[in-house]
Amino acid sequence: MMDSVRSQSESADSAVVVTGIGLWTGLGTDRETTWEAVKAGRTALRTLDAPGLSALGPCAGAPRAEDGKYRIEEHHDPVLALVTRTAHEALLDAGLLPLGSHLARPFDPEHVATVLGLSKGCLRQLSRLAQFGIEDSPEAQRWDRWFWPNAGASRIAALHDLRGPCLAPIAACATGLVAALQAADLIRRGVCDIALAGAGDASLEP
Secondary structure (H helix, E strand, O other), rough: OOOEEEEEOOOOOOOOOEEEEEEEEEOOOOOHHHHHHHOOOOOOEOOOOOOOOOOHHHOOOOOOOOOOOOOOOOOOOOOHHHHHHHHHHHHHHOOOOOOOOOOOOOHHHHHHEEEEEEOOOOOOHHHHHHHHHHHHOOOHHOOOOOOOOOOOHHHHHHHHHOOOEEEEOOOHHHHHHHHHHHHHHHHOOOOOOOOEEEEEEOOOOO
């Protein structure tokens, strides 16, 4: 889930509002598909046929994006594709793509925050390290910025040139809520005018 939130005025005491939403859930790969499924009462639970996962029984696995637009390099984690897609949808829904094109006044990228947590981090990478060991795993040679729990926040801030505070809260299932609260607090304190807030999780690893 990703939200684009911003203040309604220059005042740090003004209301903080959500202006854009992006979703990639067990019910759909975007906001509208997910919402229609919720209204129809559909469930995301199903038995997965992926190797090593079928024995787990019903799981709420997110469907794959059909357009392939958000595929990432093999050594990156699937959770990064998830947050890349949802961040794009939230910014588009908020009228911020192309960046600043629909705002009443130009905004300073230095005053746009990114608050994005990955809940449990990049679990596919950690799973591969556990499976192959530090010495044999190619991932062990890539202890770069795309491996760590702040990978999502760093990736999105770099992709969209958001130069304000870049935070990566981790609070298990509450990560998205904590991110939204932190983003709202940054806006209320006048640290930033706009914040992209949310969380991603891709935990289905054998």
